[in-house]
Amino acid sequence: MAARSRSFAALAPRLEPLIIPVGALLGGLLAFSIFLMVLGKSPVDFFSLVYKAGFGTSFSWQNTLSRVAPLLLTALCVALPARLGLVVIGGEGAVVLGGLAAAVTGNALAGVAGTVGLPLMMLAAMLTGGVWIGAVGALRYRRGVNETISSLLMAYIGVALLNHLVEVTFRDPASLNKPSTAPLDEALRVGSLPGMDVHWGFGAGIIACIIAWVLIERTTWGFAARIAGGNIRAAQIQGLPVGWLIIGFTALGGACAGLAGFFEVSAVHGSANASLVSGYGYTGILIAFLARHNPLAIIPVAILLSGFEASSGLIQRRMDLPDATILVLEGFVFVAILVAETLYGRFSIFQPKAEASA
Amino acid sequence: MSESDLGLWAVPLAMLGGAIRVSTPFLFVSLGECLTERSGRINLGLEGTLVFGAMAGYAVAYESGSAWVGVLAAAGSGVLFGLFHGWVCKLPRVNDIAIGIALMLLGMGLAFFFGKPYVQPQAPDLPAISFGWWSDIPQVKAALQVNALFLIGIVLTIAMWWMFRFTRIGLIVRVVGDSSDAARSMGLNTNVVRLLATGAGGALAGVAGAYLSLYYPGSWNEGLSSGQGLMAVALVIFARWSPVNCFWAALLFGGAGALGPALQSVGVSSGYYLFYAAPYVLTLGLLIATSSPNRALESAPRELSITK
Numbered sequence: 333m334a335a336r337s338r339s340f341a342a343l344a345p346r347l348e349p350l351i352i353p354v355g356a357l358l359g360g361l362l363a364f365s366i367f368l369m370v371l372g373k374s375p376v377d378f379f380s381l382v383y384k385a386g387f388g389t390s391f392s393w394q395n396t397l398s399r400v401a402p403l404l405l406t407a408l409c410v411a412l413p414a415r416l417g418l419v420v421i422g423g424e425g426a427v428v429l430g431g432l433a434a435a436v437t438g439n440a441l442a443g444v445a446g447t448v449g450l451p452l453m454m455l456a457a458m459l460t461g462g463v464w465i466g467a468v469g470a471l472r473y474r475r476g477v478n479e480t481i482s483s484l485l486m487a488y489i490g491v492a493l494l495n496h497l498v499e500v501t502f503r504d505p506a507s508l509n510k511p512s513t514a515p516l517d518e519a520l521r522v523g524s525l526p527g528m529d530v531h532w533g534f535g536a537g538i539i540a541c542i543i544a545w546v547l548i549e550r551t552t553w554g555f556a557a558r559i560a561g562g563n564i565r566a567a568q569i570q571g572l573p574v575g576w577l578i579i580g581f582t583a584l585g586g587a588c589a590g591l592a593g594f595f596e597v598s599a600v601h602g603s604a605n606a607s608l609v610s611g612y613g614y615t616g617i618l619i620a621f622l623a624r625h626n627p628l629a630i631i632p633v634a635i636l637l638s639g640f641e642a643s644s645g646l647i648q649r650r651m652d653l654p655d656a657t658i659l660v661l662e663g664f665v666f667v668a669i670l671v672a673e674t675l676y677g678r679f680s681i682f683q684p685k686a687e688a689s690a
Numbered sequence: 691m692s693e694s695d696l697g698l699w700a701v702p703l704a705m706l707g708g709a710i711r712v713s714t715p716f717l718f719v720s721l722g723e724c725l726t727e728r729s730g731r732i733n734l735g736l737e738g739t740l741v742f743g744a745m746a747g748y749a750v751a752y753e754s755g756s757a758w759v760g761v762l763a764a765a766g767s768g769v770l771f772g773l774f775h776g777w778v779c780k781l782p783r784v785n786d787i788a789i790g791i792a793l794m795l796l797g798m799g800l801a802f803f804f805g806k807p808y809v810q811p812q813a814p815d816l817p818a819i820s821f822g823w824w825s826d827i828p829q830v831k832a833a834l835q836v837n838a839l840f841l842i843g844i845v846l847t848i849a850m851w852w853m854f855r856f857t858r859i860g861l862i863v864r865v866v867g868d869s870s871d872a873a874r875s876m877g878l879n880t881n882v883v884r885l886l887a888t889g890a891g892g893a894l895a896g897v898a899g900a901y902l903s904l905y906y907p908g909s910w911n912e913g914l915s916s917g918q919g920l921m922a923v924a925l926v927i928f929a930r931w932s933p934v935n936c937f938w939a940a941l942l943f944g945g946a947g948a949l950g951p952a953l954q955s956v957g958v959s960s961g962y963y964l965f966y967a968a969p970y971v972l973t974l975g976l977l978i979a980t981s982s983p984n985r986a987l988e989s990a991p992r993e994l995s996i997t998k
Contacts, residue, residue, distance in 0.1 A: 419787055476983035480734065480787055481924050485974045488917055492967035499963065617791060656802030663796025667778070670789050674781040 348682040349624060352672050357622065360668030364661050373651060385646040386639025394529045396639045401533030401599075402427065403634040405592035406616025407623065408544050409465060409585040413479070414625040415548055416581055417561040420468060422483030423589040424613025425490025426461035430590025431597040432494050433460035435513040435604035436502055438520045438597075446519040453520065454594050461590020462583040464490065469582025473575045479582070491609050498605055512605035522599040533595030537634075540588055544627035547584075557581055589613065615641070618666045637662070700829055701952050707833025708948020709941050710840055711906045715740070715898035716940035717843040719922040720929065721850060722894030724936050726772075727926055728854065729887035730867035730880070730993030731779060734790025737919030738797020739771040739892050740899040745805035747900030748910035752813035757904050760813065761839070764900035765893040771797060772892020776885035786995055794919075808910050816905040837905050839897070843937075846894075850933040863887055867991035895919055916947075916966075921973050928976045930989045946972045 365375035386396050409423035437456040441449040468486060471477040504514040522532045548554035560567035560574050567574050592612060597604050619637055623629035644658045719736055726733045733739075743764035751760025775793055779786045819841070822834030854860040866873045866883040873880050898918065903910045925943060929935035950965030 419791070421791055471978060474983060475978050475981050477977050477981045478927075480791075481920070482974060482977060484917070484920055485924070485970045485977075488970040489967050489974070492963045492970070496961065496963035500960065614795060618795070621788065621792075654803050654806040656799050656806070659795065659799030660803050661799075663792065663799040666792035667789070667796055670784060670792050671778055671781065673783050673785065676783060 344682045348676065348679070351682075352675055353622060353624060353669060356669045356672035357665060359672070360665035361661075363668065364664040367660070367664065373653065377651060378647065381647050381650055382640060382643040385643030392639075392642065396635065396642045397528070397530045397534050399642055400634050400638045401531070401537045401595050402592040402612040403615055403619055403638055404537030404541055404630060405533075405588040405595075406613045407619035407630045407634055408540055408616075408627060409461075409589040409613070410617050410620035411623065411625040411627055411630060412544060412548075412585040412588070413465075413469065413578075413582045414620065415554070415557045415561050416578055417564075418469070418472065418578070418582065419480045420465060420483045420582060420585060421480055421617050422465070422468065422485075422487035422490075422613065423585070423592075423616050424609070424611070425483075425487035426464045426586045426589035427593040427596070427613055428494045428608040429464055429490050429593065430457035430461040431593030431601075431608045432497060432502075432513070432604045433457050433590070434594040434597045435516065438516045439502070439514050441520065442517050444519070449517075449520045450522065450598070453598060454591065457590040457594035457597075458587035459590070461593065462587035465586025465589065466579050466583030468586075469579045472582075473578045487613065494604070494608065495606060502604075504603070507603075507605070510605055510607075512603040515603045516598065520598060521602060522595060531595065531599035533592070533599055536591065536595065538631060540591070541627045541630050544584075544588075548627065553577070553580075589616075615662065618662055621666065622669050698956065700956050703829050703833050704952035704955050705945050705948045707829075707835070708952055709945035710833075710836055711944070712947040713940040713944025714837060714840045714843055714906075715901050715918045716922060716925060716943045717840070717847070717937060718898035718901065719895045719919050720925045720936040720940055721843070721846060721933055722768075722891035722898070723922045723926045724891075724929070724931055724933055725850065725863070725894070726884075726888050726891035727994055728867045728931055728991055729863045729884045730870070730991050731776070731884045731888055732786055732790065732923070732995060733772065733775050733888055733891055734787055734920070734923060735771065735775055735793030735797060736790075736891070736895040736922060737915065737917065738794035738801075739768050739895040740797075740902070740919040741915050742771065742797040742801040743768050743896030743899030744903040744914050745801040745808065745899075745910055746896070748813050748903035749805065749808045751900075751904055752808060752811055755814060757814045757816045760904055761816070761897055761900045764896040766896070768892035768894065768896025768899075769889045770892070771896075772889040773885060775892070776888035779888070780881040780885065802912050805910055805912070809912075812909070813904065815908055816901070818905070837901070839901050839905065847933050847937045854933065864991075867993055870993055895922075917970070921969060924973045924977050927990075928973075928980055931991060932989075943969050943972065 368375045368378055385392055387393060406423040406427060409426060410420060413420040434453040434457040437453045438449060441452060464486060468479050468483045471482055472479040498513060499511040502513045503511050524531055525535055556572045557577050560572055560577050564574060593608060596608055601607055615637060619630055619633050623633045640658050640661060644655055647653055647657055648655055719740055723733060723736055746767040747760040747764030750763035751757045771793060775789060778784055778789050816837055816839060818835045818837045820834065821836055822831035825831060854864060862878060862883060865876065866878060866880045870880050902914050921943065925939045926936065929939045946968045949968050950962055953965060954962065
């Protein structure tokens with residue numbers, strides 16, 4: 333008995349960061365259920381439709397997974413800078429400009445084999461996204477500009493740039509109703525993962541999450557970043573290159589978001605146009621916060637939210653609810669997860685010392 | 691005098707009129723943010739409050755037939771969002787910036803959710819007062835059509851300046867914003883003061899939204915706001931937390947926002963999207979110019995998380 337309680341005491345502090353977010357997620361879903369009941373809609377219907385459309389069949393799983401890629405990558409764009417205590421929320425700008433860079437590079441490389449062209453397009457997208465968000469980090473370090481506001485302003489500017497460049501500079505004259513860049517060569521389109529109807533972006537997103545986890549948890553850079561995130565002054569006194577850490581982590585996050593743009597263009601749309609502006613950057617913020625900025629936790633959270641978003645159409649048709657329903661659900665969950673931050677350290681069950689003395 | 695005779699003079703004239711029209715929501719939302727930030731708290735969620743206020747104002751104006759009732763409803767919904775933000779932020783370890791982002795998304799989600807039936811119908815507009823009666827030129831008349839809310843905004847600017855400068859309430863807000871310790875030693879409850887300041891700030895953001903849906907552009911749709919609630923945060927920093935400076939900054943932003951439409955009105959249509967981005971570029975430029983890496987911003991409330 334004593335042994336068991338001791339092993340629980342050892343485990344308890346590790347359980348806290350798991351149980352509180354899961355509890356908050358359930359709390360947010362509960363609040364949303366009450367919201368639905370007040371409107372006279374059945375939460376049971378709602379969640380069974382979400383399950384059916386998002387996770388019920390192998391087809392719905394493929395539908396869900398094919399939407400996960402940009403969510404994984406945009407969540408990393410929030411989670412990586414978060415290690416330094418930065419709240420970067422403008423991933424959308426890096427997604428759209430990364431996508432545009434990929435499309436323009438692809439058009440310039442028309443006729444080139446995919447094995448050469450695709451890596452170059454990917455590189456262009458990641459560079460563009462990296463520079464875009466890295467600039468936010470540089471402004472933060474060099475000028476003390478608040479990164480939350482500047483990144484969101486940069487997202488608005490990025491979308492305007494995309495619209496301008498697609499309409500004026502890189503427009504394919506054949507695209508009449510919806511200004512787009514010229515369609516990519518078939519060789520420059522990314523295909524599906526073997527045996528699935530899910531494009532390669534899913535695999536790339538998972539790999540990016542694993543690399544990010546290794547970087548943060550298993551390397552000296554990640555360790556230095558965590559120190560700098562805890563206390564910038566202390567890190568500077570230690571002689572850590574705080575400026576390079578800030579610029580490096582924001583640029584890496586931006587490169588991830590740019591990569592999301594590459595897959596949107598090369599695997600989904602086939603050219604760059606206004607469809608790139610689809611709010612993935614904003615869902616990514618929620619996912620990163622839900623995952624507590626842990627890159628490995630981002631994977632299941634992104635799949636869950638992707639399932640929610642995949643069910644949007646079915647919910648509209650079956651329950652006669654507006655398409656913003658999922659947005660409301662996400663808002664409830666987001667608020668719940670942040671309010672739950674206040675619960676850390678409040679439950680004595682998670683505190684080993686209190687257990688031992690009892 | 692016909693319209694074409696003005697030539698290029700039409701651009702500054704259209705920009706003046708546009709500046710007044712476009713600046714009003716900036717003015718209200720930045721005054722609201724100014725009040726909240728002076729109490730030592732930041733509300734990044736005003737964008738969501740503004741969008742929800744736009745929807746609530748439009749819907750209530752449509753149902754009641756009175757635009758002013760709509761404005762009141764928008765202010766009321768803004769108070770609710772502000773109070774919720776203020777209440778959550780007083781819990782320990784809750785990050786006010788992150789909560790602001792979450793409430794921004796929730797406010798927009800709720801607005802789109804409840805606003806769906808109101809995309810089509812036409813609600814009554816807010817009245818405008820014509821100050822161009824002395825002129826025969828139609829563009830001058832158009833430029834000097836000033837909405838009543840703009841005038842209320844001017845009165846509010848002066849009132850808030852006076853409040854911070856000369857009244858006990860203003861002093862209380864400033865003390866709470868500058869030093870929680872000093873405020874507590876004076877027997878003030880910092881949480882209550884910040885809660886009320888956040889609630890009042892939310893009300894002003896709601897009114898800003900109602901202006902968008904009830905006057906200019908004057909209808910409710912999901913793309914109505916172009917980030918005014920968010921730019922207000924940057925605008926307040928640029929205005930150095932002074933209500934009077936907020937007014938001038940709002941006019942400047944309004945002018946930048948009116949640049950695109952003004953150029954379009956004289957036939958310059960290329961680069962439309964770039965002119966559309968002018969207010970964001972201006973905001974970013976001002977933010978870079980006024981920020982500093984090694985010291986807290988001059989005259990910033992010292993309890994503000996964003997400048998610490």
